[in-house]
Amino acid sequence: MLPALLPYTLFAVLPALHAAYLSLYAWDGVTLPSFTGLANYRQVFADPQLRAAAWHAGALIVFFSVLPIGLGLVAAAVVARRSGRRGITVVRTLLFLPQVVPLVAVAIIWRWVYAEDGTLNQALRAVGLGRFADSWLGSFTWSLPAVGLIGTWVVAGLCMVLFLSGTQRIDQEIYEAARMDGAGPLREFWSVTVPLLRPEIAVALSITVIAALSSFDLIYITTGGGPGNSTVVPGILIYRLAFGGGQVGLASALAVVLTAVISVAVLVVNRLARETP
Amino acid sequence: MTTPVPRRAGRGLAAPAVLAVFCAAVLVPFLSLLLASVQPSGTPLTGFALPTHGIHLENFVHAWSRAGFGPLLLSSAVIALAVVPAAVLCATLAGYALATMDVPGGGKLYGYLLLGLAIPTEVTVIPLYYDLRALGLTNTVPGLALAEIAAFMPFGVFWMRAHFATMPRSLVEAARLDGASPWTTLWRVLMPSSRPAVTTLGVLYFVWSWNQFLLPLILVQDPGKRTAPAGLGFFTGQYDVDVPLLAAATLIVIAPVVVVYLFFQRHFINGVLSGALKG
Numbered sequence A: 001m002l003p004a005l006l007p008y009t010l011f012a013v014l015p016a017l018h019a020a021y022l023s024l025y026a027w028d029g030v031t032l033p034s035f036t037g038l039a040n041y042r043q044v045f046a047d048p049q050l051r052a053a054a055w056h057a058g059a060l061i062v063f064f065s066v067l068p069i070g071l072g073l074v075a076a077a078v079v080a081r082r083s084g085r086r087g088i089t090v091v092r093t094l095l096f097l098p099q100v101v102p103l104v105a106v107a108i109i110w111r112w113v114y115a116e117d118g119t120l121n122q123a124l125r126a127v128g129l130g131r132f133a134d135s136w137l138g139s140f141t142w143s144l145p146a147v148g149l150i151g152t153w154v155v156a157g158l159c160m161v162l163f164l165s166g167t168q169r170i171d172q173e174i175y176e177a178a179r180m181d182g183a184g185p186l187r188e189f190w191s192v193t194v195p196l197l198r199p200e201i202a203v204a205l206s207i208t209v210i211a212a213l214s215s216f217d218l219i220y221i222t223t224g225g226g227p228g229n230s231t232v233v234p235g236i237l238i239y240r241l242a243f244g245g246g247q248v249g250l251a252s253a254l255a256v257v258l259t260a261v262i263s264v265a266v267l268v269v270n271r272l273a274r275e276t277p
Numbered sequence B: 001m002t003t004p005v006p007r008r009a010g011r012g013l014a015a016p017a018v019l020a021v022f023c024a025a026v027l028v029p030f031l032s033l034l035l036a037s038v039q040p041s042g043t044p045l046t047g048f049a050l051p052t053h054g055i056h057l058e059n060f061v062h063a064w065s066r067a068g069f070g071p072l073l074l075s076s077a078v079i080a081l082a083v084v085p086a087a088v089l090c091a092t093l094a095g096y097a098l099a100t101m102d103v104p105g106g107g108k109l110y111g112y113l114l115l116g117l118a119i120p121t122e123v124t125v126i127p128l129y130y131d132l133r134a135l136g137l138t139n140t141v142p143g144l145a146l147a148e149i150a151a152f153m154p155f156g157v158f159w160m161r162a163h164f165a166t167m168p169r170s171l172v173e174a175a176r177l178d179g180a181s182p183w184t185t186l187w188r189v190l191m192p193s194s195r196p197a198v199t200t201l202g203v204l205y206f207v208w209s210w211n212q213f214l215l216p217l218i219l220v221q222d223p224g225k226r227t228a229p230a231g232l233g234f235f236t237g238q239y240d241v242d243v244p245l246l247a248a249a250t251l252i253v254i255a256p257v258v259v260v261y262l263f264f265q266r267h268f269i270n271g272v273l274s275g276a277l278k279g
Helices: A002-022 A039-046 A048-080 A088-100 A103-114 A119-126 A143-169 A172-180 A185-196 A198-213 A217-222 A234-243 A248-274 B009-037 B058-064 B069-100 B106-118 B121-134 B141-166 B169-177 B182-211 B214-219 B228-238 B243-263 B265-278
Strands: none
Touching (some): A039 A048, A039 A248, A048 A143, A048 A234, A088 A143, A088 B009, A088 B243, A103 A119, A103 A217, A103 B228, A143 A198, A143 B009, A172 A185, A185 A198, A248 B106, B009 B243, B058 B069, B069 B182, B069 B243, B141 B214, B169 B182, B182 B228, B182 B243
8 A cells, every 4th residue: 555655745745735725825936925814815705817717617518528428429429329340340440649749749639720821721821711711719709719628629529429328238139129119319319418417527527527627738738718818717826826926825825726627627527427317 | 131021121221321421521620621631731731631652651650750659658658557457456355355255344435436436527627736746756657556556446346346246156155165265266266267258347447548638738837748648639729720649649649549449349338238137
């Protein structure tokens, strides 16, 4: 037990506790910290920039969780009705690829897709929609959805593969029975596929919600939180405050709040999943 | 495609069509980058450019030597080599103890470890930076490696415990009756059939360690000693305009994980899926 507990305690749990301790102090990282009680927490909830970060994190949940899970379910439903599954291994390997590549590389790949002369604008111009071409990541309107869709691209494959393996558990006879009862594809989707995939949906939800709330790498490379503060998220703010802004205490308070929000979100998702439908 | 139940032709095609669209969506951005990486350096480019100016592999050479990705890759490899075996060993020992022995307070210890799954890196990295700096461990391999081992421990213990719990208890008891120590039981009796579980954990750890960004970015401030992804992040700021060079560097950095992934893809996918589901 000891070899596992020792590094974990020293380099994960103690730092987390240390962060909680720092969050009660005003500290610039250099001079002596001074105790300020809960002032940092009050600021976390009052500061407009921090509120914006919370909103953006919420919006990212739509792109990181809702959209990929929706796409994954549709794909799983379409494929589940088919019993021959040749070539599925190749498809699985491919769909999982964005999951394996470092997010920094994903961000660079998509910077190129979204660039002024990038792949997306080229495609728009090719089909005569050139007037919609934009510098996506530099736009106040589009940067957040643009970054969000990168997240969708990364996790959609994971959701899809997760749901596909889930449908293998579902007895084909249930589908046959539903069809006998005259259920159309839509009805079958809502009353067979979705309820029976409940455990998988819960898992996908907790993984993707954590990814959305604690996102950092993608945004750091694509927009750095900009333009202005239009894509600022908690992870970026923590980094800026602690390692550029000299507000280590405030950054720690924000990090502690983020941990709490993530834990609550995961608990809620698990609670919902355990309830019998 | 043979299906037991006769279907309308349209339905038979729906599944392959949907999957083909998704696969294309994954592939196009990668291809776009690959095509950019073989363009002549320093020329204006458009998104999906066919290599009409010949294939310029010198971008890869430049990325490797002039942009310094050779040494960065090496330091990534050193970190991974330090992290993976140590983390797998610690997780195996803890998982074995929790699954087969009556550890006093075992349940509580396990819960304590699982708590770590909810701690995001953003929280630990701030104190880690100041604490490791006080110990003189920033900019060093042990500093970063220990931080990663600690961050990976909860999943590893969970994974190995779940694995050892599936092994028949009679196996452990028989070994004990034969007078085998817990140590021999683990190495002689349980490990030979644990290869798949251990391999999966090792592959996951390698990929996570290679891809880790925030920890090396903060804990290694010296740009020359950073890991490859952190170096890539630094590089984007510097060489913003030279798309072919950046594309080549990106491909060099992702090549090792992609190779490991393709080689162990079944281990990797099953690890992620069942790891997630058991949790």
